[in-house]
Amino acid sequence: xxxxxxxxxxxxxxxxxxxxxxxxxxxxxxxxxxxxxxxxxxxxxxxxxxxxxxxxxxxxxxxxxxxxxxxxxxxxxxxxxxxxxxxxxxxxxxxxxxxxxxxxxxxxxxxxxxxxxxxxxxxxxxxxxxxxxxxxxxxxxxxxxxxxxxxxxxxxxxxxxxxxxxxxxxxxxxxxxxxxxxxxxxxxxxxxxxxxxxxxxxxxxxxxxxxxxxxxxxxxxxxxxxxxxxxxxxxxxxxxxxxxxxxxxxxxxxxxxxxxxxxxxxxxxxxxxxxxxxxxxxxxxxxxxxxxxxxxxxxxxxxxxxxxxxxxxxxxxxxxxxxxxxxxxxxxxxxxxxxxxxxxxxxxxxxxxxxxxxxxxxxxxxxxxxxxxxxxxxxxxxxxxxxxxxxxxxxxxxxxxxxxxxxxxxxxxxxxxxxxxxxxxxxxxxxxxxxxxxxxxxxxxxxxxxxxxxxxxxxxxxxxxxxxxxxxxxxxxxxxxxxxxxxxxxxxxxxxxxxxxx
Ligand code: NAD
Numbered sequence: 001x002x003x004x005x006x007x008x009x010x011x012x013x014x015x016x017x018x019x020x021x022x023x024x025x026x027x028x029x030x031x032x033x034x035x036x037x038x039x040x041x042x043x044x045x046x047x048x049x050x051x052x053x054x055x056x057x058x059x060x061x062x063x064x065x066x067x068x069x070x071x072x073x074x075x076x077x078x079x080x081x082x083x084x085x086x087x088x089x090x091x092x093x094x095x096x097x098x099x100x101x102x103x104x105x106x107x108x109x110x111x112x113x114x115x116x117x118x119x120x121x122x123x124x125x126x127x128x129x130x131x132x133x134x135x136x137x138x139x140x141x142x143x144x145x146x147x148x149x150x151x152x153x154x155x156x157x158x159x160x161x162x163x164x165x166x167x168x169x170x171x172x173x174x175x176x177x178x179x180x181x182x183x184x185x186x187x188x189x190x191x192x193x194x195x196x197x198x199x200x201x202x203x204x205x206x207x208x209x210x211x212x213x214x215x216x217x218x219x220x221x222x223x224x225x226x227x228x229x230x231x232x233x234x235x236x237x238x239x240x241x242x243x244x245x246x247x248x249x250x251x252x253x254x255x256x257x258x259x260x261x262x263x264x265x266x267x268x269x270x271x272x273x274x275x276x277x278x279x280x281x282x283x284x285x286x287x288x289x290x291x292x293x294x295x296x297x298x299x300x301x302x303x304x305x306x307x308x309x310x311x312x313x314x315x316x317x318x319x320x321x322x323x324x325x326x327x328x329x330x331x332x333x334x335x336x337x338x339x340x341x342x343x344x345x346x347x348x349x350x351x352x353x354x355x356x357x358x359x360x361x362x363x364x365x366x367x368x369x370x371x372x373x374x375x376x377x378x379x380x381x382x383x384x385x386x387x388x389x390x391x392x393x394x395x396x397x398x399x400x401x402x403x404x405x406x407x408x409x410x411x412x413x414x415x416x417x418x419x420x421x422x423x424x425x426x427x428x429x430x431x432x433x434x435x436x437x438x439x440x441x442x443x444x445x446x447x448x449x450x451x452x453x454x455x456x457x458x459x460x461x462x463x464x465x466x467x468x469x470x471x472x473x474x475x476x477x478x479x480x481x482x483x484x485x486x487x488x489x490x491x492x493x494x495x496x497x498x499x500x501x502x
Contacts (some may be wrong), residue, residue, distance in 0.1 A: 011042040011186045013049055013210055014193040016056040017203025022049070028183050028212070033099035033329040034319040036365035042186045045211040050178070050218035053207040057149040057176035058224050060204030065146045065174040067202075073120040076172055078199035080116040083109065083164075086195060090188055094159050095320040097185040099328040099367070100283045102321055111450070112164040115468060118450040119172035125472040126173065138484045144476035146174035147226040147250065151219045153240070155232040156331055157286045159185035160192065162467075165450070166229045169471035171205060175227075178207045180219060184331060186210050220244045227475065229467075230254065231288075234387070234413070234459045241462035252463035252474055254288070254455055256387040257415035261291045261444055262404045262430065264421035265298040272420040273307035275444035279418075280393035281315050281371040284327045286335075288460075289416045289438070289445045292388065293377070294395045295404045301397045305354060305375050308393070312355040312371040317391075319366065329367040330390055336367050339390035342383050346374050346394075349381035357391055379407060387413075401426055409435045414457030418444055437461065 010027060012019035027041040043049075064072070083090070087109045094105035128143035152166035159181065167177045181189040189208050196206055209215050220228055220243050227250035230240045234255035244251035261279065263272045279291035296304050320328035330336055340358060347353055357370035369391065377384050377394035384394055398404045408417050418440030419430040427441040437456040440446030448454060448468075455466025465474040 008038060009040045011040060011190060011210060013043060013045055013053065014190055014206070014208040015049075015053045016207070017197055019190070020049075020052075030097055030184065030186065031332070032096055032366075033331050034321070034366045034368075036367070039096060040187070042183055042210045044183065044215070045209040046214040047218040049209050049211070050215055050222060053178045053209045054149055054151075054219075054222050054224050056204040057178050057207050060202055061146075061148050061176040064171075064176055064202060064205045065148075067174070069123045069126060069172075069174070072172055072174065073122055075200045076116055076120045076168060079168075079196050079201070080113055080120065082195040082199055083113050083116065086191070090160055090191060092321070093188045093191060094185070095328070097187055098156060098159055099320050099331060100286075101325050101328055104283050105320070108158055108161045111447075112161045114450045115161070115165040116168045118468060119168035122172040122472070125469075126476065128478075134482070135484075137486065138482060140480060140482045142478055142480040144173075144472070144478050146476055148175060149178065149225050150175045150227040150229065150475060151178045151180065151222075151225045152229040153180045153216055153219070153232065154182055156182035156184040157283070157288070159188040162231050163189050164192065165454075165467045165471070166231075167206060169468070170227075170229075170475040171201070173472060173475040175475055176205045176207075178209060178219065178225070180209050180211060180215050183210060183212050216240070220249070221247055226250060228253075229474070231467075232256075237462055238459070250474065252455070252461070252465050252467075254461050254466070255413075255459055256389070257288045257290075257413045257456060257460050258292045258384075258387055258411055259289060259413075259416040259436075260293045260295050260408045260411070260418070261440075262295040262401070262408065262417070262419040262421075263297060263300065263304055264401065264419065264423065264426055265300045266422040266426075267300075267420035267442075268422070269300060269304055269307055271442070273304060273311055275418075275420065276308050276393060277311040277315055277371070279444035281312065281327050281391045284317075284330050284369075285391040286331065286389055287445070289447050290389075291418070291444055292392070292394060293384065294393060295407055296395055296397050297400060297404050301375075301395070305373070305395055308395075309354050309373050312373050312393070315371045317357075317368055317370045327371070327391060330369060331367065333367055335390060336369050339369055339372075339388060339392060342386065342388045342390075342392060343372055343374070346377065346381060346383040349383065350376060350378045351381060351383060351394070352376050379410070401429065405430065405433050409433075412459045415460035416440065416446055416456070418442075418446055437466070
């Protein structure tokens with residue numbers, strides 16, 4: 001494809017350990033959100049490409065499943081070392097296609113390294129249980145085995161971390177994997193595949209098919225795919241969960257979110273305001289764990305809004321690769337329109353726009369919009385109910401912790417929720433009663449270290465197993481063995497004998 005006479009590179013699929021491209025394939029443009037310019041194109045695969053990738057995975061799956069777990073872990077360790085070595089390269093790919101700041105992208109790569117570290121401990125994760133003498137001469141034991149071919153479908157906001165958290169765990173468990181990355185940010189995944197191959201991963205164990213809905217449909221209906229991992233928006237997650245389950249597959253589908261941060265009257269308000277702007281506007285609000293609602297408890301609301309507003313006004317919007325940018329652009333013009341529409345409606349539905357990011361949309365061609373803060377947001381307003389996925393923070397005012405919990409728990413989503421307080425009693429009560437998968441106490445974005453599971457409640461996750469530490473159960477199935485060995489007659493053996501001769 002050419003744009004303005006310039007020939008654009010095309011991001012290839014990755015099948016059987018090599019880049020694969022097809023002449024005449026439909027392509028989609030990858031746009032740098034900071035400039036609006038097309039960087040390159042990506043092939044959009046359909047059922048035929050998915051068939052090829054799944055066949056490649058299937059042909060590699062058996063040998064990979066038989067490869068001893070510590071040998072698999074050694075390859076993952078080599079992959080980890082390459083991720084560290086290529087951190088800056090991966091960081092700049094993320095920033096160019098997704099738009100987040102280089103510092104934030106670097107953090108994403110660091111979190112991916114952590115996910116690989118957890119995957120290298122597969123020997124420990126896959127250990128089963130043993131019960132001796134459950135009947136006379138009978139023992140029962142269990143272990144876990146891989147599923148075969150697993151597939152992952154990932155969103156645009158974490159081009160490296162979400163794919164890695166899926167495929168590192170699945171592959172460590174002895175599965176082969178087919179990844180369908182977001183067509184908006186596809187380049188990083190191909191670089192990951194090259195690095196994994198360099199680390200010694202056998203051909204076919206990891207494959208990538210680029211594309212959109214057609215590729216997803218082909219994966220979830222493919223008879224040789226045993227499990228589907230999905231991360232994206234709630235409507236798509238719900239549908240993928242339903243259809244994959246109907247097709248008899250294991251499925252985990254993580255969806256969208258609206259995360260609350262409750263600020264108690266005894267909290268350090270400066271720390272809370274710092275946390276609010278970081279968690280609401282970092283990555284331009286395009287994180288599933290971004291804070292979208294500040295719940296101000298008691299009489300501190302005016303002070304909290306004033307402190308947060310000052311910080312929001314100082315938050316610098318600019319290209320992700322520019323020094324001094326606190327947040328980059330949104331992924332697309334459509335996303336900008338969604339934020340504008342939400343702010344337009346907010347005022348009509350009772351909200352007070354205290355900081356208006358629309359005034360800050362200065363970069364001509366890029367998808368920039370500044371941070372917004374809206375006070376007195378009603379819980380029946382569209383701004384409160386919809387997932388805006390942009391740099392907009394709503395403030396809801398309540399009288400006490402009980403009312404705060406009622407507000408948080410009435411949300412259909414349950415990805416993350418936090419409280420800022422000086423009281424251990426309030427913190428514990430919040431942690432015990434709040435309906436959310438990840439909970440923070442004086443921590444604004446409580447994404448747990450990968451040694452714990454990750455996944456929300458309610459409409460934020462369909463399926464009962466999450467990512468990271470939970471993934472080992474998802475990517476394996478248990479087998480329970482009950483055995484009886486009758487003792488062979490030993491006969492008379494009065495002397496020492498050589499080892500192994502009996
Ligand atoms: P999205 O749902 O639009 O797309 C996700 C993936 O699904 C992409 O690969 C896309 O190609 C594919 N897809 C899109 N529409 C589809 C359809 N109709 N049928 C089948 N496949 C389809 O999400 P996005 O805009 O890329 O990512 C942002 C969303 O992801 C937000 O809602 C965010 O909260 C969510 N997210 C959730 C988590 C989590 O852990 N819960 C993590 C990251 C992002």
